[in-house]
Amino acid sequence: MSGRILKIRDDLVRRIQAHGMQTYPHECCGALLGFDGEASREVVDLLPLANRRNDSPRNRFELTPEDVMLAEKTARENQLELLGWYHSHPNAPARPSEFDREHAWPWYSYIIVSVQRGEPRDMTSWCLRDDRSAYEGEVIETIAAMASETGEFDRKYSSILDAHC
Amino acid sequence: MPVKVIIPTPLRAYAGKQESVEVQAATVGEALDSLTSQYQNLKQHLFGDDGRLRSFVNVYVNDEDIRYLQKDQTRLKEGDTVSIVPSIAGGTHART
Numbered sequence: 001m002s003g004r005i006l007k008i009r010d011d012l013v014r015r016i017q018a019h020g021m022q023t024y025p026h027e028c029c030g031a032l033l034g035f036d037g038e039a040s041r042e043v044v045d046l047l048p049l050a051n052r053r054n055d056s057p058r059n060r061f062e063l064t065p066e067d068v069m070l071a072e073k074t075a076r077e078n079q080l081e082l083l084g085w086y087h088s089h090p091n092a093p094a095r096p097s098e099f100d101r102e103h104a105w106p107w108y109s110y111i112i113v114s115v116q117r118g119e120p121r122d123m124t125s126w127c128l129r130d131d132r133s134a135y136e137g138e139v140i141e142t143i144a145a146m147a148s149e150t151g152e153f154d155r156k157y158s159s160i161l162d163a164h165c
Numbered sequence: 166m167p168v169k170v171i172i173p174t175p176l177r178a179y180a181g182k183q184e185s186v187e188v189q190a191a192t193v194g195e196a197l198d199s200l201t202s203q204y205q206n207l208k209q210h211l212f213g214d215d216g217r218l219r220s221f222v223n224v225y226v227n228d229e230d231i232r233y234l235q236k237d238q239t240r241l242k243e244g245d246t247v248s249i250v251p252s253i254a255g256g257t258h259a260r261t
């Protein structure tokens with residue numbers, strides 16, 4: 001898993017950053033949808049979701065089994081795979097916490113975006129080791145989006161946000 | 166009796182890359198024991214050091230969460246489907 005490449009379009013990177021800014025100082029979260037390959041995987045769509053941790057949303061996020069099932073269904077309907085999850089760390093670095101590790105699943109990619117004083121900073125991606133002892137970093141490779149992809153995604157993203165967040 | 170256990174995507178690598186595994190079990194606890202006996206690397210992802218299901222591991226019998234049934238003592242009948250469904254959680258190092 002070490003050093004696996006996670007490809008993602010630049011407009012989706014901006015969407016994750018925007019979601020983190022929108023929910024700041026609370027954590028944002030959502031699903032990463034795309035294609036899984038042996039050496040790399042590619043995120044081609046996002047499903048922004050509501051943070052279910054109402055008691056401590058500034059430093060915790062949670063998604064219910066129903067959220068996970070929705071993300072899997074959305075992926076299936078679009079002939080994609082549920083590759084993992086993104087969330088923000090408000091006023092904290094974009095590296096996984098012990099709490100992240102304890103609650104992580106293997107195989108999934110976990111993107112973390114740091115949001116400092118409301119502004120997005122570093123973005124990193126991680127995958128849990130098979131033995132759960134630590135995370136391995138993934139290499140985020142940003143791909144320039146074509147204008148048609150960006151426009152289509154903007155329209156879809158707005159309706160998803162309205163429906164789920 | 167034979168029941169089907171649905172394996173979530175992140176755990177399939179530890180279950181012979183299968184989407185589901187058929188086991189012989191009369192209760193949910195027996196089904197999970199049988200599953201983790203066959204595929205021992207699954208155990209650490211399903212159970213904590215105290216031997217209890219991890220808090221973010223959810224188990225359903227057909228469409229019912231076993232927390233609202235008899236938990237691991239929930240009885241199974243032939244043809245039941247046991248689904249392991251993740252919930253997802255995380256957060257920063259400290260309260261901000």
